[in-house]
Amino acid sequence: VEIGESVRGEDVYIIQSGCGEINDNLMELLIMINACKIASSSRVTAVIPCFPYARQDKKDKSRAPISAKLVANMLSVAGADHIITMDLHASQIQGFFDIPVDNLYAEPAVLQWIKENILEWRNCIIVSPDAGGAKRVTSIADRLNVEFALIHKERKKANEVDRMVLVGDVKDRVAILVDDMADTCGTICHAADK
Incomplete structure (x- = not known):
């Protein structure tokens, strides 16, 4: 991933559908967020209509991951300042973040x-x-x-x-x-x- 122009001081919005090859798309999103942050953008908003791993929002059996929380952590660590998503599978996912999350409804x-x-x-x-x-x-x-x-x-x-x-x-x-x-x-x- 390479950002094709200067984003220094800019308010950047990155749209990633969250569909298709989920792991590839998630990794690409994380890299784009991080690339914008280290290129001195002032703010990065990730627009993710279909939130990855949203169904894995709680431990439904022993040794099961809470992958939605992991995704939230990774987005924050990558440098996202704000998340916009739609119709989260479970509203508690918003609480997984330490950054603002707008959960839009269809x-x-x-x-x-x-x-x-x-x-x-x-x-x-x-x-x-x-x-x-x-x-x-x-x-x-x-x-x-x-x-x-x-x-x-x-x-x-x-x-x-x-x-x-x-x-x-x-x-x-x-x-x-x-x-x-x-x-x-x-x-x-x-x-x-x-």
Whole structure:
């Protein structure tokens, strides 16, 4: 990585999507931040719409890492002064940082898209494909003045869904499934089958 022009005294914004080759992109971001800092930029803001390792925000089993915290530490050590991200998987990730973090929400854009693109939106039901998204879905449903439902995943062991149970009435309605992350879209596809 090489910064192509002087950033001395400048307020620099570096945009890294966080998608694709996650480790390569993260390392490239860290190097760019550091390169700008040692080139005497006054401030570096990392814009990371999809925060790397956001799902690893807590220890869910022994000897498991809290990788989101590690990423936060690495961004700070590299020299980031400010982070802008979107819809963090868990709000506690903001607390992993010692620098300001703006966690922007997609909800206003989602509401606008629903109203502009779904003709029957007043007769819709907003559905969360898992219990973790219930808060997000109820907020959207409340703002649209419609009902909500959710899918409850029954698991026999971690990362293995035994069955999915729909909680709510979606019969004869447009069901709008809203999730915070979609890597393989497996959860949302299984939920749509319900």
